[in-house]
Amino acid sequence: MIIVTRPSPEGEVLTQQLIEAKIPAQHLPLFNISTGNDLFNLPSELTKLKPSDIVIVTSPQVTYIIKNNLPNLLLPTNIQYFAVGNKSAKLFSQLTNSIISYPKQEDSEGLLQLLEEISLKNRSVLILRGDTGRPLLVNTLTHQKAKVKLIECYRRNPILYPPNILADHIEKQVIISTSTEHLLQLEAYCHNKHKQQANLIVTSWRIFAKAKCLNWQKVLLIDGANNQILFKTIITLCHNASI
Incomplete structure (x- = not known):
């Protein structure tokens, strides 16, 4: 399951693109604007x-x-x-x-x-x-x-979800974080098991470094935060693993 945390409308657009490509995806925006x-x-x-x-x-x-x-x-x-x-x-x-x-x-x-x-x-x-x-x-x-x-x-403005909203099938989750603010907000929903088993996609060295400081183990840094790059990255991941 791909978890798209970026806000609307980019997050909704990317999620829909993934669903149309037969990739399970969920839009989970962490902030309202x-x-x-x-x-x-x-x-x-x-x-x-x-x-x-x-x-x-x-x-x-x-x-x-x-x-x-x-x-x-x-x-x-x-x-x-x-x-x-x-x-x-x-x-x-x-x-x-x-x-x-x-x-x-x-x-x-x-x-x-x-x-x-x-x-x-x-x-x-x-x-x-x-x-x-x-x-x-x-x-x-x-x-x-x-x-x-x-x-x-x-x-x-942070959006509040139940604390266990990401508790199922952690090992198959791919979480997209396009800002440090999103990464820090994920701390409320992602715990040690997430940081050891889930895949985290980030879009800058700064977010990558912060993720490592927060003990995320499986972090993929990609070159850019636009939806086209994110979509291509996820397609590649899907071809190489079952998510």
Whole structure:
């Protein structure tokens, strides 16, 4: 059984793709997404940006929450836009005609490598994110003398399930975790037997390292968090094992 923990709509889409491919899958989102404390300040923060300043989009949820709550948002065209991954870039490009750059390695480390190509000193950098996350990105850009401002576009609200919701057929479970926040939330439902027998798929070195610190034994790191990569990975796993 594939356990998809990523939030809607990506989690629902991936789960449906797996079911259509005759692979048992369950969507078990660990968070609901709601508007963040800074979302409605975003229009005024954008007007303060100067040419060559930077906006960074950290997840697809940024675009979803903007489209649902700020449908008429005007984005400046004389600044640079970056996203952590392809899906985040593709979705945000629906809001602007500007180019959204993103790294081949779709995580904070990859984006930092991409940003090494430009000088950040004294540039304003708006980071559009959730209520937590991306500390490496924030700390590194601040160290490089960028004027970093965090915009909490959305909040993650934990969804509570019965403690034993993942207690059956642990040895056949493949759990997908696409963020450190998801991994930590799994602690409420996954215990020693899970960490020894279940397969855990993660999408960055940072999540991989945290999983190892939490004593997960069977951790597979894949190159990117988009559904296409996740789907192909699971298909390969299914061809090599009974899950």
